[in-house]
Amino acid sequence: MHVAVINVGDEILAGDTTNTNATWLCDRLDERGVDVERVAVVPDRIADIARLVNEYRAEYDAVIVTGGLGPTHDDVTMDGVAAAFGREVERNPDAVEWLVEHGGYERDDLVEGTSHLPAGARVLHNDVGVAPGCVVDDEVYVLPGVPPEMKGMFEQVAEEFAGERTHTVVVTVDEPESALLDRLGDLRERFDVGVGSYPGEYVRVKLKDADSEAVEAAAEWLSERVDVVETEER
């Protein structure tokens, strides 16, 4: 399963906010064996959101959109997704009922727009906040931009994201990356597993494959030939 993540928010593009929503979603999807092929951050502009949602839903199996939901002036995420499908946003009866029953709101107290979703969308209730998210045509998932609301809502649909569980071993090595090139080259020739190396204080060599035994064998082979700081299974 191949997925794209779109994060809507001027505050991310201005560097005021770090996009930890993307990190969290990518990590949860990776745990489920789903490949995230793109993460894109777009401004709070309906046309930009609509264009990217359409580009990605044509290319990937599913698109997860996070951004401002609800009635605030700059919460245009739902409008952008609706525009991508050529639909209106409309007051969603299920969303209103849920807010009245679980949110303790009076129908008339609900600010106009609080429960507006693209026509025909499946509502996702917001256990942490107020404004609901939704799923459109079982391919575009719209979640809140506020992290705790986003996480709670994703867990409601996590089961809908599934792929081949991959096994990962990260070998942290205390040698300069340039010195490891030959051994990493040999490793790639000998073992049919994904190999990535990420320099930092130490070099983290990440071995990844659906075949856990192949990953273990590659990790063992490498560990015998480099200066290992630690080995971590995931």
Add this chain to the structure above:
Amino acid sequence: MHVAVINVGDEILAGDTTNTNATWLCDRLDERGVDVERVAVVPDRIADIARLVNEYRAEYDAVIVTGGLGPTHDDVTMDGVAAAFGREVERNPDAVEWLVEHGGYERDDLVEGTSHLPAGARVLHNDVGVAPGCVVDDEVYVLPGVPPEMKGMFEQVAEEFAGERTHTVVVTVDEPESALLDRLGDLRERFDVGVGSYPGEYVRVKLKDADSEAVEAAAEWLSERVDVVETEER
């Protein structure tokens, strides 16, 4: 000036790394009055990088690409950018000279590929690490993925990114966002400045414009009408 940022890296898409490079670049560009219109994360795949670089250089004034540089197997950033321009990567004489003079390397010790850049590129030396970055046709800037190397290299070209300096005041308010809607609506009608509201523990209301007096006036008007926790000038 409108800019796009592309971050190359499977480790970001797997949720192993938070994309703090994008946050830092967006913040520095915002300080310089430059609008970042897109941030996109792509896998370590030459074709994906080439496609996105071409899409963005056609649409924006400049593109900043960060990712793995140098001779490692999965450092394909330079190859992707070169492919976008239909050029080869080739050993860059300036890069080699600099590494020999400042890096204390012997010509023959330099691992093949360490100083390879797209043909005709302007070299950006790496004061912190080894592998150089570059600028292609004064529109695509290629920087390392390792944060300290990326930051040092960006500062070498920061002057090439300039726009209208914007003035920003962030008013932190201790009221639920839904309660603020009317006052934020009035604020937008009365003042011709950018208004964004970002809920969290408190609601941060960001006022932004090139006209500092307009921003100050809007901040003062708002502060007299909401429960202010703090006011921050930027």
